[in-house]
Amino acid sequence: MKYPKDCSFPFAESVHGLICFRTSVNRHITWNPSMRQFVKLTKPGKRWKDIKVFLGYDPIEGKHKVVCMRRGYKVSGEYCRVLTLGSAQQSWRTVKTNHKHFAYIGCYARCINGVLYYAALLDDDSDASIIMSFDVRTEKFDMIKLPLNDFWGMMISYEGRLSYLDYYNPMDNGGIKLWILEDKEKHI
Template sequence: EEEDKSLQKKKKRRKQSKFGSLLPLDLTSEILLRLPEKSVVRFRCVSKPWSSITTDPYFISLFKTRSPRLLLCFKANDKLFVSSIPQHHQTFDTWNKSYSSSQPIDGYHMELKFPRSLSYFRPTESVQGLICFQESDTPIVWNPSTRRFLTLPKLNTSWKDITIFLGYDPVEGKHKVICIPFSKSCDDCRVFTLGSAQKSWRTVRTNYNHRSDYPTSGRCIKGVVYYIAFVYSMDVWVLMTFDVKSEKFDMIQLPPSDVHKDVLIPYEGRLACVDRKRNMKKGIRLWILEDAEKHKWSNKDFLAPLGHFNRSLGCNFLLKGFTSAGEFIYVEQMFHKPSYILFCDPVRNSFRRFELKGITDDQSVLSTVHGFTLHVFPNHVESQL
């Protein structure tokens, strides 16, 4: 009987293997691309061809460029509440009407098990699926897809507080974490390359003695990290740049206008600043970086009359970025119950309102009067790292 069972298992395996071999590799790859991140990682052990497909750099690159989502998170009671919603277009109404979406929210929460509670959760942007924040003076890399934390080596510096930037080099496919002291002049920084054999932080000269007072304003676009800084030798605020591959610093003159120094957003693959002189009733004006070498900026005005929502919903909305489809993303300053996200299409002069139902079932969290800071990560993609 045992021999019969063994023969039956072998026949079944051969049948499955024969069926699998009938599928063309390009079709198999397309099927795997549509699966969730955790399933792709688990299916690597199905067969050698599947393992070869899912570990190929081209497959990983395609996997990252799938339909991005809007990732949301907030910290409460030593827990991190994480949710994501789709960003794709839907049928819109006009500005005078309210379109409310009822799509399901994918969410979970996880304990923050660190030596001390995070006194202030200050995450970077989402860069190719990874996010970085800090516990005291120790940087931590977080992969929301796999729910894993990677605690980096402690910085061997006298810096009391740090500003963290997360960069990605698309040529070599590497993430790098960059640290500078917060609100303190410096002429060097610390760099750590993820996925390498590096055991400690490297010191890199910055070329310019400068300071940054805005810990969450860094943006990585096409292999370059941008952030606002004050250069002492010139006595002026500038846009500082860090080339992730070459690890070279440079600076760019800011637009000829007063811009929000804590708001840098990607716009159509370029960096953009928001003009402070425009108010919500008039819409907003973006200053878009056209040529970094020539310090050339262009500006573009958008209609975004959110005064009606601020009055009717009794809250203030902040611009947090753009979707890959060109919609503005406006989020309430503090998360509470109920809470909303607004997607505004300036070209079609339309909007949609997304009500955050189901972001958490923890009633003790929702009953908090003052609410929590809601962190928003537009165009988030899953990462297999």
């Protein structure tokens, strides 16, 4: 199957049958492999040039949504843009994030049971590493503080729950830790 030129697939994963990636000119595309279709996403706004997008899926309503944020170090915001794929009115909406933060430049996201998770930093003097959660159905953001001060591991889905695999801790003499989110509402 031919695909659009200059595609980049960093950390792309399937989210309920769709894959989202970008081209070298920062155009974002969703791909439905079973339908053999590529759909170019519209830009969320004229001033939104360097952006980061995440793909989520709401299993209750059966809808895919794209979350868009400005990208870059210390490019934070209290708002993001959200696009519901396949809807009759396919336009970007503005959603308040509740926490001024910015996504890590090279970060990726995991969508688990209707919640989208991605690595971020708070926009304050602490530069604390956090994981932001976005409930795809309600479009509400929340913040999960990591038990560590850095983000050198990776987020994975383990037994249907968000987990953080810390495999790069020089203080552990090559050890490995797996942190599992037990309760997504209480963040423990």
